[in-house]
Amino acid sequence: MKKRLQLLSLFVLGSICAFAQTGQGGNWGGGADEQIFSPGFVFQFISSEYKIFKKPSWQDSYENPDVPGQYLTGQLKSISSTPSPGFGLGFIAAFKLQEHTDLRITPALMFLDRTLNYEYEDPAMNRQQKVPTTTVEFPLGIKLKSDRRLNFRSYILAGGKYSMDIISKKKTDDSGLALTEKFVKNKKSFFSYEVAIGFDFYFEWFKLSPEFKLSNSIGNVLKKEDHPYSRPLEKLYTRNFQFSLYFE
Numbered sequence: 478m479k480k481r482l483q484l485l486s487l488f489v490l491g492s493i494c495a496f497a498q499t500g501q502g503g504n505w506g507g508g509a510d511e512q513i514f515s516p517g518f519v520f521q522f523i524s525s526e527y528k529i530f531k532k533p534s535w536q537d538s539y540e541n542p543d544v545p546g547q548y549l550t551g552q553l554k555s556i557s558s559t560p561s562p563g564f565g566l567g568f569i570a571a572f573k574l575q576e577h578t579d580l581r582i583t584p585a586l587m588f589l590d591r592t593l594n595y596e597y598e599d600p601a602m603n604r605q606q607k608v609p610t611t612t613v614e615f616p617l618g619i620k621l622k623s624d625r626r627l628n629f630r631s632y633i634l635a636g637g638k639y640s641m642d643i644i645s646k647k648k649t650d651d652s653g654l655a656l657t658e659k660f661v662k663n664k665k666s667f668f669s670y671e672v673a674i675g676f677d678f679y680f681e682w683f684k685l686s687p688e689f690k691l692s693n694s695i696g697n698v699l700k701k702e703d704h705p706y707s708r709p710l711e712k713l714y715t716r717n718f719q720f721s722l723y724f725e
Contacts, residue, residue: 563589
């Protein structure tokens with residue numbers, strides 16, 4: 478997924494650079510940089526995974542709590558998380574603080590899955606857990622911009638965001654399932670920090686900003702439960718790589 482995002486990013490940037498160099502400068506960009514408040518919208522392509530912290534006893538077989546001496550799983554060999562794709566849609570509210578500094582708020586709706594892979598000594602027991610998430614996110618960041626050169630400038634951004642999971646309870650309800658069919662669940666809300674690098678390209682009527690962003694949760698997002706797939710885990714942190722296209 479990351480390679481596909483990189484290829485897409487290079488193609489988009491190459492196309493934009495070729496066009497932007499032909500611009501006339503001046504007030505191109507729809508005057509977005511001259512206004513105190515500039516609205517817009519954003520499309521986001523996401524690659525998401527977990528950073529996993531395991532308990533000291535994470536490899537132990539899971540004993541059936543109802544039948545002592547009976548084990549529902551064998552010993553674990555590994556627990557890993559592979560990047561999974563997703564996408565998001567949102568809006569921009571940019572506030573000009575100084576000539577080279579903006580305050581940017583970008584509320585968005587995110588659709589993505591995160592994956593956990595459980596590998597056992599007995600390959601027949603191997604299991605992949607998909608943790609579906611639909612989140613409303615409220616990022617707040619400070620954007621530091623370089624000088625404008627014709628119809629181009631670069632920028633860096635740092636900030637944080639609050640994420641709230643709004644996925645249907647029906648999709649995560651495993652109350653009637655056997656212990657070996659239970660789901661790993663996340664907390665309903667959490668905070669993250671974000672860092673990004675991007676580029677502003679000025680067209681006649683709007684400004685387009687491709688951006689690369691890394692986002693990591695600040696705290697543990699694991700909702701602890703007692704079943705074979707949650708018990709070995711001490712903590713889970715989210716880690717997102719995003720490629721976004723901002724239109725102002």
